[in-house]
Amino acid sequence: MSDRNDAQAYVDDMARTRGYVLDYHKVMAKQDFPVLQAANDLVGAAYLHQRLLDRRTKELIFIVSLTVMRAAKGHIQSHIRVALDLGVTPQEILEAIEISLPEAGVVVFQHGFEAWKEVVGADGIEPTVSVHDGAGAASA
Known part of the structure; x- marks a missing residue:
């Protein structure tokens, strides 16, 4: 899978998991995918994962x-x-x-x-x- 396909799949998963995708998520997915992933990992730990x-x-x-x-x-x-x-x-x-x-x-x-x-x-x-x-x- 190419980086672009990986980024698209990631954004689609964000939409399913969160129920929304912000504009900056979409742009970062295309422009700096590794940083979006790192930021989203923090959001997952603090917000998305059940604790x-x-x-x-x-x-x-x-x-x-x-x-x-x-x-x-x-x-x-x-x-x-x-x-x-x-x-x-x-x-x-x-x-x-x-x-x-x-x-x-x-x-x-x-x-x-x-x-x-x-x-x-x-x-x-x-x-x-x-x-x-x-x-x-x-x-x-």
Whole structure:
């Protein structure tokens, strides 16, 4: 099997195992396959392989840590989708994201919240009184 076929098989296996493949995985598979394999080995040991924490718990931890780090919205959303596929409810995911509020603050929470809202299709309640658009209002 050629290096390209090995890399393709590896990316396909990542998709099956993780339930997602990030853009950098795809590019690294083609551009520097050995480093992708090394990085993925670390992810496997810490995240994918069954140890004491189950996969649902690990996904919630990942979602919160990515939220606090202000990771790309798509990265957070990929873990939200995996969590949903594993049977985690949208409300459980929101509760996990809310854990970021006391330590990291409202702005960080809003980053994860927006990712969650888009994936689960959550909507809100509109005020029935006249209000400004909120652009200049204090965040809270």
